[in-house]
Amino acid sequence: MTQRTFRNRRDAGRALADLLESYAERDDVLVLALPRGGVPVAYEVAVALRAPLDVFTVRKLGVPGREELAMGAIAGGGVIVLNEDVVAGLGLEEETIRRVAEREGRELARREQLYREGRPMADPAGRTTILVDDGLATGSSIRAAILALRRMKPARIVVAVPAAPASTCEELQLEVDEVVCATTPSPFFAVGRSYWDFAQTTDEEVRDLLRAAAGRRLGEQGRDLPSPAMVIRRAAIPVREGVPSEDTLFDLVGDARLVLIGEASHGTHDFYAARAAMTRRLIEHRGFRGVAVEADWPDAYRVNRYVRGRGEDATAEESMRGFQRFPTWMWRNTVVLDFVGWLREHNDRAKDDMDKTGFYGVDLYSLRRSMEEVVAFLERVDPDAAARARERYSCFDHASGDDGQSYGFAAAFGAGESCEREVVEQLVEMQRNAPEYARRDGMLAEDELFYAMRNAVTIQSAERYYRSMFGGRTSSWNLRDRHMVDTIEALADHLGRTAGEPAKLVVWAHNSHLGDARATEMGTRGELNVGQLIRERHPGECRLIGFTTFTGTVTAADDWGAPADRKVVRPALRDSVENLFHHVRDKEFLLRFDHMEDDVMRTARLERAIGVVYRPQTERQSHYFRARVADQFDAVIHIDETRAVEPLERTGRWERGEVPETYPFAV
Numbered sequence: 001m002t003q004r005t006f007r008n009r010r011d012a013g014r015a016l017a018d019l020l021e022s023y024a025e026r027d028d029v030l031v032l033a034l035p036r037g038g039v040p041v042a043y044e045v046a047v048a049l050r051a052p053l054d055v056f057t058v059r060k061l062g063v064p065g066r067e068e069l070a071m072g073a074i075a076g077g078g079v080i081v082l083n084e085d086v087v088a089g090l091g092l093e094e095e096t097i098r099r100v101a102e103r104e105g106r107e108l109a110r111r112e113q114l115y116r117e118g119r120p121m122a123d124p125a126g127r128t129t130i131l132v133d134d135g136l137a138t139g140s141s142i143r144a145a146i147l148a149l150r151r152m153k154p155a156r157i158v159v160a161v162p163a164a165p166a167s168t169c170e171e172l173q174l175e176v177d178e179v180v181c182a183t184t185p186s187p188f189f190a191v192g193r194s195y196w197d198f199a200q201t202t203d204e205e206v207r208d209l210l211r212a213a214a215g216r217r218l219g220e221q222g223r224d225l226p227s228p229a230m231v232i233r234r235a236a237i238p239v240r241e242g243v244p245s246e247d248t249l250f251d252l253v254g255d256a257r258l259v260l261i262g263e264a265s266h267g268t269h270d271f272y273a274a275r276a277a278m279t280r281r282l283i284e285h286r287g288f289r290g291v292a293v294e295a296d297w298p299d300a301y302r303v304n305r306y307v308r309g310r311g312e313d314a315t316a317e318e319s320m321r322g323f324q325r326f327p328t329w330m331w332r333n334t335v336v337l338d339f340v341g342w343l344r345e346h347n348d349r350a351k352d353d354m355d356k357t358g359f360y361g362v363d364l365y366s367l368r369r370s371m372e373e374v375v376a377f378l379e380r381v382d383p384d385a386a387a388r389a390r391e392r393y394s395c396f397d398h399a400s401g402d403d404g405q406s407y408g409f410a411a412a413f414g415a416g417e418s419c420e421r422e423v424v425e426q427l428v429e430m431q432r433n434a435p436e437y438a439r440r441d442g443m444l445a446e447d448e449l450f451y452a453m454r455n456a457v458t459i460q461s462a463e464r465y466y467r468s469m470f471g472g473r474t475s476s477w478n479l480r481d482r483h484m485v486d487t488i489e490a491l492a493d494h495l496g497r498t499a500g501e502p503a504k505l506v507v508w509a510h511n512s513h514l515g516d517a518r519a520t521e522m523g524t525r526g527e528l529n530v531g532q533l534i535r536e537r538h539p540g541e542c543r544l545i546g547f548t549t550f551t552g553t554v555t556a557a558d559d560w561g562a563p564a565d566r567k568v569v570r571p572a573l574r575d576s577v578e579n580l581f582h583h584v585r586d587k588e589f590l591l592r593f594d595h596m597e598d599d600v601m602r603t604a605r606l607e608r609a610i611g612v613v614y615r616p617q618t619e620r621q622s623h624y625f626r627a628r629v630a631d632q633f634d635a636v637i638h639i640d641e642t643r644a645v646e647p648l649e650r651t652g653r654w655e656r657g658e659v660p661e662t663y664p665f666a667v
Contacts (some may be wrong), residue, residue, distance in 0.1 A: 002574075002605070004182070004183045004232045004626055005194055005195065005196060005626055006163075006195050006196070007195075007196050007197060007604045007628055008040075008195060008197040008199075008603060009037060009040035009041045009134050009162075009195070009198075010040050010041075010043070010044055011603045011604055012041050012044075012134065012194075012195065012449050013040060013041040013042065013044025013048075013132075013162075014044045014603055015603070015604075016043045016044070016132070016162055016182050017047075017048030018043060018048075018158060018575070019160070019180050019182060020049060020130065020158075021048075021049075021181060022052060023033070023049050023050070023051070023130065023158075024049045024229070025046065025050050026049075026051070026128070027424075028126070028127045029084065029127065029129075029130065030051060030052055030053040030054070030122055030128070031045050031051050031052065031053045031054075031129075031130045032054055032055065032056040032122075032124070032129055032130065032131050032132065032156075033054070033056065033133070034056060034131070034132065034133040034141060034142065034151070035055045035111065035201075035202065036200070036202070036205075036373050037133065037201050038132050038133035038134050038199060038208050039134075039201060039206045039450060040134075040205065040209060041133070041134050041161075043209040043212070043213060045130065045132055045160065046330075047213075049130075052122055052128075052644035053210065053213035054116075054122040054210070055112070055116070055210065055303070056148075056149065057075070057115075058073050058075045058108075058144050058148075059074050059098070059104040059105075059107060059401050060072075060104070060147045060337055061073055061074060061080070061100050061104055062626045063086065063092070064096060064100065064149060067592055069086065069125050070083060070086070070140050071083055071086045071087055071092060071097065072086075072087070072097070072140060073140045073141045074104050074105055074142035074144060074147035075108075075144040075147065075339060076151075076488055079144055079147045079148035079151070080097075080101055080144070081140060081144040081147060083140055087492040088154075092370065094386045094574050098143060100410045106368050111185045111203075114203060114207070115210055116179055116667075117210075118210075119210075119220075122305075123152070124149060125153045126151055126153065126155050127153040127154055127155055128154070128156040129155075129156070129157055130147055130185060131146070131149065131158065131159050131176075132157045132160050132161065134161070134162060134163075134170050135161055135164060136161050136164035136169075136181075137165070137168070137190070137191060138168065139164070139168045139172060142161075143172075145154070145610060146159070146175055146176060148171075150433065150549065154231045156177040157176040157178075158176065158179075159172055159176050159178070159180070160180040160181075161181055161182070162181075162182045162183065162194060163181070163184075163185065163191050163193075163194035163195075163436045164181045164184060164191075165184060165188040166181075166184040166188075169181040171419060183259055196524070196604070204214075204384065204468075207297070213487075214275055227458055228620075229580060229583040229584050229585075230583065231579070232584050232600070232601075234289045234594045235592075235595060235597075236584060236589035237406065237590040237591070237592065239261035239274075239588050239589060239590050239637060241273065241274060241275065241277075241588075242270050242277075242547070242588060242637050242639050244275030244278075244590050244637075245287070248590065249278055249282075250285070250286065250563045252543060252545075252592060252634070252635055253286065253411050253543055254368040254543075255494070255541075256540075256541055256543045257504040257538075257541050258488070258492070258507065258534055258538055258541060258543075259282060259288070259505075259506050259542070259543050259544040259545070259576065260506075260507040260509070260530065260531060260542065260543065260632070261278060261279070261506060261508075261545045261547065262510060262511035262514040262545065262546045262633075263275065263510055263511060264510075264546070264547050264548050264549055264552050264609065264638075265325075265489065265549075265556065265587065265609075265610035265614070266556070267329060267330070267554045267556045267564075267610070267612070268547075268549065268552070268554055268555075268577070268643070268644065268646055269642065269644060269645040269646065270549070270608075270643065271547045271549075271639075271644055272333065272335035272336065272637045273335050274547070274554070274637065276335055276336075276338070276339040279339070279506045279508075280323055280339075282500070282504075282506055283343075283346065283506075284346070288357065288503075288505065289358070289496070289505070290359075290486070290492070290495050290503060290504075290505045290506070291358070291359050291360065291505070291506055292361075292362050292363055292491060292505075292506070292507045293359070293360070293362065293507075293509070294330075294362065294363055294484075294509035294513065295323065295331050295362075295363055296361045296363050296364075296366035296369065296370075296458075297330075297331070297361045297363070297364075297454055297455060297458050297487070298322065298361075298366050298373050298455060299320075299323050299324075299361060299369070300331075300359055300360050300361030301317045301360065302319055302320075302321075302322040303359045304358045304359045304360055306319030306321035306340070307319075307340060307343040307347055307357070307358065308355075308356050309344070309356075310346065310348060311521075314342040315421050315647065316321070316337055316344060318507070320336070320337065320648075326556065326560065326561050327562050327612040327647075328648075329555050329645065329647035330612060331350075332356035332586070332647060332648045332649065333555075333646055333647050333648060334645070334646045334648065335645060337648060340359065343359060352383060352619070354498055354579070357496045358495065360487075360491055362483075362484040362488055362491075363480070363483075363615065364458050364461045364462045364465055364480055364484075365404070366455075367458075367466065368396075368404070369461065370455040370456070370459045370565030371389075371393045371455075372451065374427075374430075374452055374459065375393070377449075377451070377452035377455075379450075382433065383439070385429065385430075385433065387638055388425050388429070392419075392423070392425060392426045393419075393422070393426070395417065396407065398417070402479075402666045404465075404466040405464075405466060405469065407419070407463075407466055408466030408467045408468075408470060409469075410612055413665050418467065419463055420464070420467075423459055423460045423463045426456060426459075427430070427456045427457065427459075427460050430452070430456050434453060435667065449489075450494050453638075454487060454490065454491075457486070457490075458487075461479065461483040461539050465483070469546075477527050477529075478526075478527060478528050481513060481528060482528075482616075483531055483533060484509070485537070488505060488507060488534070489502075491505065491539070494504050499614070507530070509530060510609070510611065511546045511607075511609060512529065512611075513530045514529070514531045514544055514545050514546065514633075515529070515632035516529070516531045516532045516535055516631065516632050516633070517529040518532050519626040519628040519629075519631035519632040520625055520626065520628075520632060521626045531632075531633075543631070543634045543635070544635075545633060545634065545635050545636070545637065546629070546635075546636045546637070547636070547637050547639070548576050548577060548578050548581060548583040548607070548636060548637075548638045548639075549638070549639050549640065549641070549642040550567065550571060550572050550638075550641065551568075551569050551570065551571045551640070551641055551642075552568075552569050552630050552644075553566055553567060553568050553569060553643050554569050554642075554644050554645075555567075555644040555645050555646075555647060556567075556615075557612060558614075558615070559612050559613060560612070560613060562613075562652055563651065563654075564651070564653075564654050565653065565657070566633065566644045566654050566655075567614050567616070567657075568616070569610070569614075569616075569659075570616050572608060573619070573620060573624065576605060576606035576608050576624065576637075577601075577605045577606065577607050577627075577629050578607070578608055580605065581638040582640055584638075587639070587640045587641070588638060588640060589637075589638055590636070590637045591635060591636050591638070592635045593629075593630040593634060593635065593636075596630065601628075601629050602628050602629075602631060603628065603629035603630075604626045604627065604628050605626065605627070605629070606624045606626060606628065607624065607625060607626070607632075608623050609623055609624070609625065
């Protein structure tokens with residue numbers, strides 16, 4: 001079994017029901033829950049299978065004085081199961097065990113009356129009985145339930161739990177007809193580790209769920225309960241080539257000034273094209289002043305100069321030649337080329353320079369290029385300061401290579417000096433002199449100063465980033481995304497300075513950066529991202545829009561730095577949000593989660609992320625994580641079959657593409 005995390009017990013029950021679907025719509029099936037935590041799980045199972053639900057009470061027998069340590073358990077019918085290792089190890093006497101069993105037996109009887117409220121217990125005789133709990137550790141409680149249940153002569157006993165150690169599941173296979181464990185984490189620490197929300201289930205919740213189940217069996221079950229795909233189909237909003245109508249788009253965006261539009265891969269034409277089309281509409285009709293993309297600051301600023309009519313490049317393609325770092329196709333592709341050309345034409349029609357829209361990068365990989373740009377700026381405005389900057393930045397000369405990783409490795413492991421002090425000194429000096437530089441040539445000087453200052457900030461962030469790369473993924477990831485957000489905010493303030501309020505921006509980046517990390521596995525590892533930080537800092541002023549696909553082709557590499565290939569995207573895994581969307585049977589649609597009445601999209605499901613490297617042979621491990629999509633985004637656009645983005649440098653290798661393989665795959 002794969003390892004997964006559930007949103008809560010109800011979410012776990014839905015996942016478990018998927019694994020028990022062969023028992024659906026059968027008259028001989030009974031679902032029994034171990035209270036209290038097992039009841040919310042079992043309720044979802046019973047609803048999905050159209051089966052009756054009841055409780056089967058079991059009480060732990062705690063060692064006197066050490067009640068958290070179980071010496072056994074007692075179940076309905078007076079059946080006692082003892083942990084002989086604990087009993088023998090502590091030398092527990094029979095009288096001690098009897099007193100505890102009598103006390104817990106009285107409590108067991110009280111709870112049965114409390115939960116059932118006078119209703120008779122459902123009879124398991126001759127039926128397939130599914131015993132459900134919210135998880136297992138040692139399995140002592142479920143074993144007591146199994147022994148007691150055998151006396152009632154069920155036809156089959158099935159044990160079903162969301163989370164348990166693999167060893168416990170294997171041992172139980174010898175005691176019942178079937179064991180279904182949705183996840184078997186290794187190492188297994190505690191049942192609660194498999195849940196985002198593991199709050200205690202109350203007696204009131206147990207009673208409410210049992211009443212609801214009883215009422216459903218008395219007639220409410222006659223109304224068909226909608227499947228998740230049906231719920232989504234009812235909420236789906238039509239799109240054309242991934243683009244919603246203007247009314248839909250503008251209603252979704254509302255008054256937001258930061259619109260973050262993601263992508264499920266860095267190499268899918270449909271995501272790039274739909275995102276560009278939506279951005280054009282926001283620029284033309286909603287006054288958005290900048291496009292901030294997951295690209296390096298100096299490379300994107302060369303494009304910015306071109307689209308604003310200030311650069312030396314004669315064509316859109318020339319302005320994009322700064323994108324030389326792997327992966328070049330991420331920005332040097334036909335969709336971005338068309339968008340840059342359109343943006344230049346749009347700006348040429350603008351009556352005033354303040355009405356023009358810019359194109360900017362927010363990433364931090366440009367350590368060397370940003371140093372060159374800082375020195376070049378200072379050479380024009382302050383040659384003495386340029387000499388000081390060149391001297392400070394020479395600290396990096398001991399490291400080989402241009403990408404910063406060699407510097408980071410050497411600094412992190414003591415093989416070379418750290419340049420942190422020099423980088424900070426340079427930034428502080430530029431900040432001190434900025435007012436004087438800005439006064440020299442008016443607005444154009446302000447723009448160029450802002451460009452140079454952000455290069456200096458990028459150098460500081462990049463220096464820290466490359467050192468942190470060798471100390472832990474979470475640290476480097478968080479530093480990078482914080483830098484992106486700081487750049488977005490600084491850009492909005494700069495572009496909005498004449499209007500007296502921050503400018504409106506569209507942000508382009510991968511889903512993994514723009515979807516709120518708190519709703520994903522990333523958050524459980526301590527990682528944050530752009531989407532989370534923007535929501536926290538600008539509540540009500542932002543919208544997060546993601547993309548998904550089921551299958552198709554993608555431009556990606558086998559490894560970092562390898563050539564671009566046109567690869568086949570495998571059909572999404574069964575337990576994924578992409579597979580759920582595929583079963584809606586609409587080729588493309590948009591979901592707005594604030595308009596969905598059902599919380600089906602707040603269930604934790606697998607979600608696929610393809611970056612610049614795609615490894616189909618390790619699909620599950622390399623490209624999937626769990627997320628609650630409705631909490632991750634404000635809206636998602638699904639395009640069922642997509643095609644690879646076309647690089648400007650099309651090679652014979654890319655043209656040939658990848659030979660399709662046979663499905664299904666073992667992953």
